[in-house]
Amino acid sequence: MKEQIERVNPFFQDYHTPHEVPPFDQIRLEDYEEAFMEGIRREDEQIEMIINDPATPTFENTIVRVDDDKDNEGYYDLLSKVSSVFFNLLSANTNDEMDALAQKLSPVLTKHANDIRLNERLFERIQYVYHHHGTLTPEEKMLLDNCYDGFVRSGALLDAAGKERLRQLTEEAAMLGLQFSQNVLKENKAFTLHITDEAQLDGLPETAREAAAHEAKEQGKEGWVFTLDFPSYSPFMTYSTQRELRRQMYMAKNTECIHDNTENNLEICKRLINLRRELAQLLGFKTYADYVLRRRMAGNVRTVRHLFRELLDAYKPTAIAEVKAIEEEARSIEGRRFTLKPWDFSYYSHKLQLRKYNLDAEMLRPYFELSKVIDGVFGLANRLYGITFKENKEIPVYHPDVKAYEVFDKDGSFLAVFYADFHPRQGKQGGAWMTEYQGQWIDHKGVNVRPHVSVVMNVTKPTADKPALLTLGEVETFLHEFGHSLHGMFANTRFESLSGTNVWWDFVELPSQFMENYAVEKEFLRTFAFHYQTGEPMPDALIRRIVRSRNFNAAYACLRQVSFGLLDMAYYTLREPFDEDIIAFEKKAWKKAMVIRQLPDTCMTVQFSHIMSGGYAAGYYSYKWAEVLDADAFGVFKKNGIFDQATAQRFRDHILSKGGTEPPQVLYRRFRGGEPTIDALLKRNGIVRKKKQKK
Numbered sequence: 001m002k003e004q005i006e007r008v009n010p011f012f013q014d015y016h017t018p019h020e021v022p023p024f025d026q027i028r029l030e031d032y033e034e035a036f037m038e039g040i041r042r043e044d045e046q047i048e049m050i051i052n053d054p055a056t057p058t059f060e061n062t063i064v065r066v067d068d069d070k071d072n073e074g075y076y077d078l079l080s081k082v083s084s085v086f087f088n089l090l091s092a093n094t095n096d097e098m099d100a101l102a103q104k105l106s107p108v109l110t111k112h113a114n115d116i117r118l119n120e121r122l123f124e125r126i127q128y129v130y131h132h133h134g135t136l137t138p139e140e141k142m143l144l145d146n147c148y149d150g151f152v153r154s155g156a157l158l159d160a161a162g163k164e165r166l167r168q169l170t171e172e173a174a175m176l177g178l179q180f181s182q183n184v185l186k187e188n189k190a191f192t193l194h195i196t197d198e199a200q201l202d203g204l205p206e207t208a209r210e211a212a213a214h215e216a217k218e219q220g221k222e223g224w225v226f227t228l229d230f231p232s233y234s235p236f237m238t239y240s241t242q243r244e245l246r247r248q249m250y251m252a253k254n255t256e257c258i259h260d261n262t263e264n265n266l267e268i269c270k271r272l273i274n275l276r277r278e279l280a281q282l283l284g285f286k287t288y289a290d291y292v293l294r295r296r297m298a299g300n301v302r303t304v305r306h307l308f309r310e311l312l313d314a315y316k317p318t319a320i321a322e323v324k325a326i327e328e329e330a331r332s333i334e335g336r337r338f339t340l341k342p343w344d345f346s347y348y349s350h351k352l353q354l355r356k357y358n359l360d361a362e363m364l365r366p367y368f369e370l371s372k373v374i375d376g377v378f379g380l381a382n383r384l385y386g387i388t389f390k391e392n393k394e395i396p397v398y399h400p401d402v403k404a405y406e407v408f409d410k411d412g413s414f415l416a417v418f419y420a421d422f423h424p425r426q427g428k429q430g431g432a433w434m435t436e437y438q439g440q441w442i443d444h445k446g447v448n449v450r451p452h453v454s455v456v457m458n459v460t461k462p463t464a465d466k467p468a469l470l471t472l473g474e475v476e477t478f479l480h481e482f483g484h485s486l487h488g489m490f491a492n493t494r495f496e497s498l499s500g501t502n503v504w505w506d507f508v509e510l511p512s513q514f515m516e517n518y519a520v521e522k523e524f525l526r527t528f529a530f531h532y533q534t535g536e537p538m539p540d541a542l543i544r545r546i547v548r549s550r551n552f553n554a555a556y557a558c559l560r561q562v563s564f565g566l567l568d569m570a571y572y573t574l575r576e577p578f579d580e581d582i583i584a585f586e587k588k589a590w591k592k593a594m595v596i597r598q599l600p601d602t603c604m605t606v607q608f609s610h611i612m613s614g615g616y617a618a619g620y621y622s623y624k625w626a627e628v629l630d631a632d633a634f635g636v637f638k639k640n641g642i643f644d645q646a647t648a649q650r651f652r653d654h655i656l657s658k659g660g661t662e663p664p665q666v667l668y669r670r671f672r673g674g675e676p677t678i679d680a681l682l683k684r685n686g687i688v689r690k691k692k693q694k695k
Contacts, residue, residue, distance in 0.1 A: 039079030376528025386410025509626030
């Protein structure tokens with residue numbers, strides 16, 4: 001009888017998979033905790049080796065070793081290996097057991113991070129190098145500054161009492177941020193609108209009906225099921241003639257996490273706001289926004305507020321006119337006494353768009369079959385940068401929905417692994433994001449270790465009768481996240497912590513929002529927008545209507561983003577403990593940007609993951625900041641040709657491949673040849689700024 005071979009935790013050995021990608025098919029739930037604890041032990045061992053090194057501290061023997069948790073044999077990369085898999089799947093493919101494990105591990109991991117950042121002997125070495133370093137390259141200088149500043153911003157200069165308080169603040173904030181996210185996911189998945197009377201589907205297009213029937217079948221129900229996931233929610237709000245059902249959907253979506261149950265996030269939000277304020281003040285800043293903006297392009301609160309004022313002044317008059325036009329459209333259909341409610345906005349906005357431009361999202365769906373869209377987006381990358389994508393079914397994936405590709409550079413060399421995860425499901429957060437399972441870096445032997453990047457979205461599912469047919473908005477979302485992935489795939493830096501999307505947060509959205517510009521370019525649409533049944537290309541007349549309608553409600557959309565930014569800044573510029581009513585505070589905070597009536601019993605804050613648990617606290621303005629940059633940058637392409645390879649190469653060389661190796665202002669000026677202005681954004685949106693009257 002053969003001896004049974006003892007199973008080895010996959011994280012404890014080389015993966016033996018194509019390009020050393022994670023062996024998702026071999027990983028079990030019990031593997032995570034074991035790997036986390038061993039990874040912490042190994043990293044502690046590495047820190048002890050650094051601080052006990054008798055040699056004088058230098059950039060190489062201290063800063064590089066603190067930044068890089070891998071020794072010559074890759075021994076110390078265990079913690080990053082297991083973290084990347086666990087936390088990515090916690091967003092993309094979680095379950096109750098993983099959620100519980102995350103709650104258990106959160107304080108352990110936060111304590112470990114604090115133990116490193118608050119290690120006095122380690123900081124002494126870093127501080128010595130910071131004040132006594134020799135000649136460094138710009139990338140090395142950036143790493144040194146990041147390392148030193150990261151320790152200072154994590155409390156290295158605090159006294160013993162301050163350090164202990166910082167530990168308490170960060171550990172509690174980590175736990176609450178995790179709980180916030182889990183509550184939002186549970187609330188989102190808890191609601192369904194189950195319809196059994198076909199008459200209540202009136203107005204809904206066939207794609208929405210089929211998707212709802214498919215969802216009902218998956219849940220073992222008769223009829224049709226609609227959810228709060230965007231591909232289900234958005235068509236319902238846009239097309240359903242059933243006003244009461246629209247109201248139910250809207251209220252379900254906009255009252256998530258304020259109900260009297262265990263998923264209520266109101267007190268969690270208050271506590272997170274206060275924890276961050278106290279942390280910033282403990283470190284010597286007046287507010288949390290001051291703390292955050294110290295490491296941003298904007299630099300300070302004053303600059304952010306100036307951006308908001310500029311946008312409000314330029315866009316608000318047009319936004320008011322846009323809303324008035326929708327109200328008039330509704331009254332022309334329903335009668336002069338009709339009052340527009342928030343759950344009516346998408347419905348009558350669509351009616352107006354249809355009348356003005358003879359354009360409807362459903363008209364476009366047949367031309368945006370997912371596999372063709374993928375071909376189009378990959379083809380765009382090939383045309384700009386010469387890279388190619390090849391699906392490899394030997395690469396393990398974490399769910400059958402996921403596709404894995406090898407990416408090759410224009411010279412044929414291997415560039416990256418690219419995962420694509422398109423459709424909503426139980427256990428998957430809503431929204432869309434790009435992430436990495438492995439960043440890029442150059443190891444001690446000079447080998448350029450290539451990244452494993454992933455794009456996760458929630459776009460329309462295929463049904464039994466139709467393939468996945470996307471909206472134009474979903475195509476734009478794909479382009480956006482793909483822009484982030486190019487930032488990761490083109491990374492070409494020595495240090496992993498400076499590679500790819502590891503840049504200041506108000507710069508990180510430039511590559512993503514830049515790619516969205518292509519969505520309405522005829523030359524791009526001509527490469528992939530073919531009818532899924534007939535193979536006919538999208539008609540010129542339809543493309544013209546897309547271009548003409550591009551700025552439909554653009555000012556309203558801008559103010560919506562500004563409103564989120566105002567709310568974010570209102571919370572994180574507080575100097576005193578916050579104990580106000582969250583819902584009332586929210587209404588007041590973003591009032592300047594509101595152009596439709598608000599409802600008193602709805603709340604965005606409690607589901608605003610970006611600023612509560614997603615890293616955008618005091619940074620949501622970044623989307624509008626980067627939009628100024630992306631409009632300015634795309635203006636260069638419009639001038640030289642939207643597929644101009646020389647311009648694309650400059651964009652790759654100066655921005656996409658550089659990561660955070662130099663300040664973003666330097667990188668952008670190097671590409672652009674000058675400073676960005678708001679003018680290109682105004683031009684793109686068709687906004688004419690009113691001239692100020694001379695006094």
